[in-house]
Amino acid sequence: MNAKNLMGVVLGGLVIASSVLYIACDSSDSAVKEPTLAPDSGRLADGAPIPVPDAGLLPDGALPDGAPGDCFLNPKTHFEIINACTDAVRITKNPTLPLLLTDGGLPPLP
């Protein structure tokens, strides 16, 4: 096997492995896709942080544990648990809420 063939085999293997991981984590028949990631963030009305992220999304929208797309394979923290990979139906919804603060936080109640 020459170097060119070896490279082909390696690349092919990577493609297959990536596909397996993607399917395990993201059942496309149960997900409604959106092109961009719009993570929820911000704080509660009393100024306290929303009781979640103990892990955060990376700037490019990837999840920090190396998960291929949008879920955690081995969740441990709250944030990972609620965003763990699943075969359950999941629905994308990122509504436009005019009163949301610019940083995504919640304004205090009137």
Next chain:
Amino acid sequence: MRDLQSLCLLGAAVGITMIATSSMAMAAPCTSLGGPPVVFIENGDTQETLVKRLGSKLANSATPVRLVYKNKRTCDLALDLYTPNPIINDALAIKYIPTATEDPLWTPLSVTPTCEADDGGNPIGLGIGATFLSSCTNLPATRPADLAEIKGPVQSYGFIVPASSSQIALTAQEGYFAYGFAQGTGMATPWLDQALRFSRGPTASTALTCAAAIGLKGSQLKGTVPAGNTSTEVLNFVATSGSPDVTIGVMGTEVYDGARNLVKLLAFKGFGQRFAYYPDTSATAFDKKNVRDGHYLPWAPTPYLTRVDGTGKAVDPNVQRVIDLVLGARVDADVNGLDQVIASGLVPECAMGVQREFDGGNLSLFSPPASCACYFEAKSPQGKTSCATCTSGTCATGTCRRGYCEVK
């Protein structure tokens, strides 16, 4: 013509009042029904399904016990147990589970007959709440030393809309703006009409747990609380709304499970979640998988309150029997409490994979000491499990319990 209409309405009102009064007057004292010994219970109305199902089994068991119960808001019933106050006759009916001899046609789906408390009331043997009592603002800081709080099965909640609504999901932020702001000032389209945002009073577990999931307190919900402040009323108002898309309500999911033909439950996306999820794998499943693994967030354990002796056991052995049956710590030849819990749409703690410490609190992983996850999957409606069956002892993946190979 108008006078005639008024007269007719007045006549109808008088007639209804007379019928209601006469039926109230006809109710027998609960302690004079005869038959099995009685356990008086105050329970959240979301727990009525379990009380009726378990009560039916107990009333007709070889060692029968009669459950007499009143649906009451969690924080109100907890205060009755803390104080302690007796169960009394008031606007909330006291109901009893009949034996098969008394009413051969009665089933847990039937209307439950009523009875009356004795003069001065009767001691409450068991309180069954449906959320964290730490959410209640009406309770003393310290629980009485002789009052035990036992963590019961998990109750999930959600936001329902009319069956014909086009809405399919709710984000926590939408909930905050819809329910936290008066009228339409929260600008959470389409839920801008406060009259059509149905809620429960701030002592009801449904309000407390749903509010916590959207970053609010129960007292901050700006919706319409029906006159009787019951789940049934919320269900009816939402189901019959003439403006389906702008109508929404809060509901225990086991109530919803029994009314899926009338309303639909919105998938819920909590703070920090990428996607919205149903409590079950899909909108048509009943497996509570997303409650059990942490994808669905509005849920809380059901606290069982009872007076205990020095050993920590309920003073009334019949109450202890009820608790042990519900927890799966005891199985009688003719009463399997865990089966009734599962059939009622609740999740036993032994089937949970996550836990939390307070309403809306962060989740952490949970590994029950004696898992029943496989059993739950097999027994839930439409039940199926990939777990292997077994007879006893250890098995390939752990320990054999209740006929299934559980993790441990």
